[in-house]
Amino acid sequence: MNAGISGLALQRAAAEGRKALVAYYPVGYPDVPGSLDVLRALCGEGDEPGADLIEIGLPYSDPVMDGVVIQRAGTRALERGVRTCDVFAAVETVASTGTTPVVMTYWNLVDRYGVDAFARDLRSAGGAGLITPDLVPDEASDWFAASDAHGLDRIFLVSPSSSDERIAATAAACRGWLYATAVMGVTGTREQSSSMAPDLVASIRALAPEVLVGVGLGISNGDQAAAVAQFADAAIVGSAFVKQVLNAEEAGDASDLTGLRTLLSDLVAGVRR
Template sequence: MTASPPGAFDLGRTGQVFAAAKSAGRGALVGFLHVGYPDVPQSLRALRALCGSNERPGVDLVEIGMPYSDPMMDGVTVQQAGTRALARGVRTRDAFAAAEAVAATGTPAVVMTYWNLIERYGADRFARDLASAGGSGAITPDLTPDEAAEWLAVSDAHGLDRIFLVSPSSSDERIAATLAACRGWVYATAVMGVTGTRTSVSSAAPELVRRIRAIDPDAVIGVGLGISDGAQAREVTGFADAAIVGSALVRTLLDAEAAGTPDDLEALRRLVANLVDGVRTGAPAAGPRLVTA
């Protein structure tokens, strides 16, 4: 597989969202929560809360996590929520209900899932059902482009974006191949290791984004792993197109359950507001061009 020539990066559906944010003079925000935690109905409420309201803007894109029994990329916080969701009976089909619930708010949604869950469900069936539910695509952290022939085919057939990951250890050749396979945007992991909030943004993140831009200046880049507040989100959108936040959002739900108030989403809403303020007050990075045709 060879890289697309500069300017040919496929924005798909979700890359257009990031480009629209940039055209508005700001960075984009992606928020992650598991479907199924603390239970399926409450998780749908929480996912909708990420989208904000008429009075309070929310994230630009929702990342719906599918709990998995062996989440190699997830840190302790995300693993805790995912393990409890599995114990409480969450199923793959619940991700489609989540995509439908988010799409109904007008905010696009992608599913983050390990390939084994797609394979067990049936790749074409999964892509069909996700698209039918209003989902925009999927992030597949353990699937590399050279092993993704089936996913490339079914995502094309059903019009889904596909987001692959690169890391600071990725070679330039690997980055180029990944960009060629992506549609929508590429997920740049800011640190080596698993997810989790951190007190500062990884110094490796700007260098990784620089390397990606050197290979394709029009690539759309989301940076994740470690962002915990608006200040860090602002810092990230100063050099990337979008800040991806997961563990910090999940932590608000774990804390609410620990306090005996699992239905209380106020801490989640406050954090979303803080993150939104962060990405809307910093100067956006140079990046994708909005395609209106």
């Protein structure tokens, strides 16, 4: 498998004898400048390490895969005027720290912007690729062409319900790494890691041994990240970070990132155990 740009972040972590942390956060919440502050914090500050890869979410009005926490943040971002083009400023912000950014987006937003134009602007901003939760390789001919033309990674998803044929085909279509959703259902923090995740990753390893695998959906603390790091190349965390900013806003100060930084430190330690 071609590790692309984003896969190199996972490989660098492996070279250090650990696994990678992928952090998701949506642009535009609590507002666009505030979300850029969050993204900078997630990249690490001073001597404190941060996430190895940043997954920037693009809020959408019909987020079929998103759980309550991310939906709430996305709705507020849309109400406060976030636009598709704001994602490129977020990408530039992350890239300027030296951390690799990718964008997670529902395909309709890319299609409406123009597939080649979106790929061009993403690459120009310093983006490494796209995670496309509602786009399958069979229907991605435009994205294949645009990602090849602009040198972007294609990160598709598989789930515990994916057949062996689907896993093999999806892994072959990826450039960068493969996103394994550890549970059936929407995003959100959970008390325990999914028992289906190890079996899913084992199936991926058997069918596509060269593929890099990130596992997401449900990871909310360092212990869960450490458990995922036992069998995957990266632990993906989103809702837990968003929840910290929601809590801060509800407490009266959305700019207070104390809780987010504490969680980040716990997760960074988790993937390094």
